[in-house]
Amino acid sequence: MPGRMQQDRNTGRQGAGREPGRGVGDWLSDRVLRGAIATAMALPYPRRLALMGGLTSGLIGPLAGYRRRAERNLALIWPEMPAPRRAALAAACCDNLGRTLIENYSGAEFARRLPDAPAETTGLEAIERARAERRPVVFVTGHFGNHEAPRRVLTAMGYEIGGLYRAMSNRFVNDHYAATMEGVSGPVFAKGRRGLTGFLRHLKAGGMATLLFDLHDRDGVEIDFLGRPALTALTAAELALRHDALLVPYFGIRRPDGIGIDVAVEAPIPHSEPLAMMQEATRRLEQRIAADPGQWFWVHNRWKADRRKR
Incomplete structure (x- = not known):
């Protein structure tokens, strides 16, 4: 996923002699991500960011376990934080993650939006x-x-x-x-x-x-x-x-x-x-x-x- 984020485990088991990170699960995950990126890139810039933020927060994040991991980390750091607040921050984190991803794919258009x-x-x-x-x-x-x-x-x-x-x-x-x-x-x-x-x-x-x-x-x-x-x-x-x-x-x-x-x-x-x-x-x-x-x-x-x- 975005940034320089290292995934903690490969999706799918690697076959003998197969390069790590190029298993069937990896390929399928990449296809889903490419589809989401292509769909988002067809939209005007503000809607593009909103779509990827929403998808990552509401669909990809929960399915990939990102929302759960974010809430677990928030509980580790701020155990006194109410659960609804942790859930809201985890959602915001995933929204920012999705927006960051599509911004970086937007190249020159992203650059034009920067100060x-x-x-x-x-x-x-x-x-x-x-x-x-x-x-x-x-x-x-x-x-x-x-x-x-x-x-x-x-x-x-x-x-x-x-x-x-x-x-x-x-x-x-x-x-x-x-x-x-x-x-x-x-x-x-x-x-x-x-x-x-x-x-x-x-x-x-x-x-x-x-x-x-x-x-x-x-x-x-x-x-x-x-x-x-x-x-x-x-x-x-x-x-x-x-x-x-x-x-x-x-x-x-x-x-x-x-x-x-x-x-x-x-x-x-x-x-x-x-x-x-x-x-x-x-x-x-x-x-x-x-x-x-x-x-x-x-x-x-x-x-x-x-x-x-x-």
Whole structure:
């Protein structure tokens, strides 16, 4: 599904010798998704977003278990929250997820709907200076609002920003979704040995690139996220230190109308120890979630390690 979201299990069993993520269940899921996308793309832009938001919230989310997982995660983080409120936030999360998906497939039309410049510009002067000095910049963000919006807005302002993403477990979906990222600006690399090599080469040349850091990482370290320990990759901070790159959080925040997006480019995170830097990145994301919890992708299994301990 959308963004750089890694599904937690493949749909359908893989046959002997078959490439993982290309089973019959994966193919069928992809056909359903392609059909929904094609239907939505035939509609005017506002109706397109409303349709995909509604389908993901009211049909796809419940069938795929996303609504249930979102409510379970909300109960883990805010056990005192009334059940109706959790249900409403889970629905809002799935609605945002569907809107994000179809926005990213809408390409140039989505770009035309975005603002000409960020609404919050605390870090803009620093990245402009870095570009002039050919100093690398590592942007970090989370699955909040539309995480591709900041890259598109800065691209329109003349920046070239690549990205490192985690391939989806459903390879059929990944094939066409990856193309939506590659057409924005700068090279896009799939996480893995080959992708990381290209990503590092891009940074060494003074490039700018984005990493999403709010997915479970089995090789990460525990950082408290919304009050619970979550395994978090230190990669973004380690790369920033290794290549003397700025580490800059940015976010795409959905407006109440469900269509408009505001972009925030925050002040760079000062260089220190990698753990402290990613704790600060986590804190920045937490602030965004606290302001509007329905915009974060609660469908992720973000607290796997914490659940295993309990």
